[in-house]
Amino acid sequence: MRKLLNTLFVTSEDAYLTIDGENVVVNREKQEIGRFPLHTLEQILCFSYAGASPALMGGCAQRGVGLTFCTPRGRFLARSQGEWTGKVLLRRTQYRLADDPAECCKIARNMIYGKLDNTSRWSIERTKRDHALRVDTAALEAASAQLKTQADLALTAPDPEMLRGIEGSGAKIYFDVFDRLILQRKEVFSFENRNRRPPTDPVNAMLSFGYSLLANDCASALESVGLDSYVGFLHRDRPGRNSLALDLMEELRACMADRFVLTIVNNRVLKASDFVFRESGAVLLTDEGRRTFLRRWQERKYETITHPFLEEKLPWGLVPYVQSLLLARYLRGDLDDYPPFLWK
Numbered sequence: 001m002r003k004l005l006n007t008l009f010v011t012s013e014d015a016y017l018t019i020d021g022e023n024v025v026v027n028r029e030k031q032e033i034g035r036f037p038l039h040t041l042e043q044i045l046c047f048s049y050a051g052a053s054p055a056l057m058g059g060c061a062q063r064g065v066g067l068t069f070c071t072p073r074g075r076f077l078a079r080s081q082g083e084w085t086g087k088v089l090l091r092r093t094q095y096r097l098a099d100d101p102a103e104c105c106k107i108a109r110n111m112i113y114g115k116l117d118n119t120s121r122w123s124i125e126r127t128k129r130d131h132a133l134r135v136d137t138a139a140l141e142a143a144s145a146q147l148k149t150q151a152d153l154a155l156t157a158p159d160p161e162m163l164r165g166i167e168g169s170g171a172k173i174y175f176d177v178f179d180r181l182i183l184q185r186k187e188v189f190s191f192e193n194r195n196r197r198p199p200t201d202p203v204n205a206m207l208s209f210g211y212s213l214l215a216n217d218c219a220s221a222l223e224s225v226g227l228d229s230y231v232g233f234l235h236r237d238r239p240g241r242n243s244l245a246l247d248l249m250e251e252l253r254a255c256m257a258d259r260f261v262l263t264i265v266n267n268r269v270l271k272a273s274d275f276v277f278r279e280s281g282a283v284l285l286t287d288e289g290r291r292t293f294l295r296r297w298q299e300r301k302y303e304t305i306t307h308p309f310l311e312e313k314l315p316w317g318l319v320p321y322v323q324s325l326l327l328a329r330y331l332r333g334d335l336d337d338y339p340p341f342l343w344k
Contacts, residue, residue: 007301008036009294010046013287017044017052019059041065043220045213047290052080066220070212079219087226093331094244098231105160107247107330107338108234112163114251114340116151116170120144122255122343123174123262127181135180143177160234167234167250174254178203181262188272189265198282202275205283206264206293210257211249213297214320218252219245221320225328248323255343256316260300269296309339 008024010017016027024044026034038059043066046052052067057080060067067080097103124147128140150170157163171194179191182203191203199205219229219242232243234250249257264270274289285293301317314322323341330338 006036006041007298008041008044009291009298010044010048013048014050015046015048016050017046017048017056019053019056024056024059038063038065043068043216045070045216047071064224066223068216068220070216079216090226090328090331091228094227094231097331098233098237101160104233105157105163107327108160108163109155109157110338110340111234111247111250112154112157112167112170113151114342115167115253116147116154118251118254118341118343119170119174119258120147120151123181123258124177126259127262131183134183139177139180143173146173163234178258183266184268185265185271198280198284200281201283202270202272203261203265205275205285206261206270207257209285209290209293210261210297211253213294214249214252214257215242215245217317218242218248218320218324221324222248222327224321225324227324227328227331248320248327251340251342252319252323255341256319260297264293264296305343308342308344 010026012026012028012033014028015033018025018027019038020035022038023035024038024041025032026036044052044060046067046069048069051069057067059065060080069077069079071077097107121144124140124144127135128137128144147170150166150173154163154166154170157166175191175194178194179186182189182191189201189203191201194207195201195204196208199208222229222244227244229242229245231237232245232247235241235243235246237243270289270292274286274292276284276286278284302315304313304315305319306313307319307322309326310322319341326335327338329335
């Protein structure tokens with residue numbers, strides 16, 4: 001099994017990254033503020049406008065270290081990657097199946113089933129079980145039952161268009177009760193509906209940021225096993241969009257991002273002062289809030305679980321990589337179906 005290495009998060013907006021021997025060096029106002037051995041890193045996620053030196057980009061590419069650039073607020077900008085070697089037959093198979101609606105639907109059905117099942121069991125049922133005296137159990141039970149029905153419908157959807165409709169209906173059912181899963185400080189962390197670009201409340205701000213991090217992890221994992229993260233089976237092709245990464249993260253949203261945000265809120269990790277409330281209505285994480293979020297996100301990735309399909313113990317951070325491997329095995333014909341991540 002692959003070893004989970006560290007992710008270097010660079011949150012200072014004016015930080016500039018360079019390379020010195022086998023170390024990545026973080027500079028600010030021409031002063032070195034930190035250095036980290038490249039061999040300990042899996043990827044570098046840079047939220048700086050200053051960027052990185054070409055030498056560092058080349059060094060990361062040669063060593064297989066992912067280098068991703070985002071805006072300070074988490075919007076993806078670009079990714080630097082090395083030369084793709086080998087696995088051309090795998091990508092040919094991926095492109096061929098992506099052009100076949102029936103094959104797309106076969107793969108996407110399992111991904112959406114995984115999403116709806118995890119949403120029902122991992123988010124809603126867990127909250128209902130752990131906090132029965134503090135939540136409206138009848139409302140959560142009704143939503144969970146509806147999601148299970150939608151999950152069953154997903155397995156028989158005849159085409160990708162109907163599957164997208166089922167996924168959209170399931171998302172509405174879920175987010176209609178999402179506010180009931182929030183148990184602390186509702187005066188700050190209330191949730192009315194899912195909104196983005198920009199998010200207009202702290203919960204949506206955290207969800208958007210978490211989804212950006214998860215999408216980056218999924219894209220990196222897919223590319224590491226030889227797949228093209230831009231050619232998906234459910235999300236339509238669009239220039240600059242990691243469609244396959246968005247496909248893969250669907251089944252992981254509830255258990256890796258949504259539950260993480262709920263834990264942040266319900267454990268009082270962040271407070272109102274960790275957000276910027278702009279006159280335009282946009283709500284964003286402050287620099288300190290973002291650092292706290294990222295630190296907890298990285299800690300969460302090292303927590304150990306037992307993978308439901310492989311029945312092997314591994315850290316949460318390797319789940320996107322393992323699912324990418326399973327998808328690659330299916331495309332090669334080693335598996336009869338793609339097994340989605342069904343968290344128990």
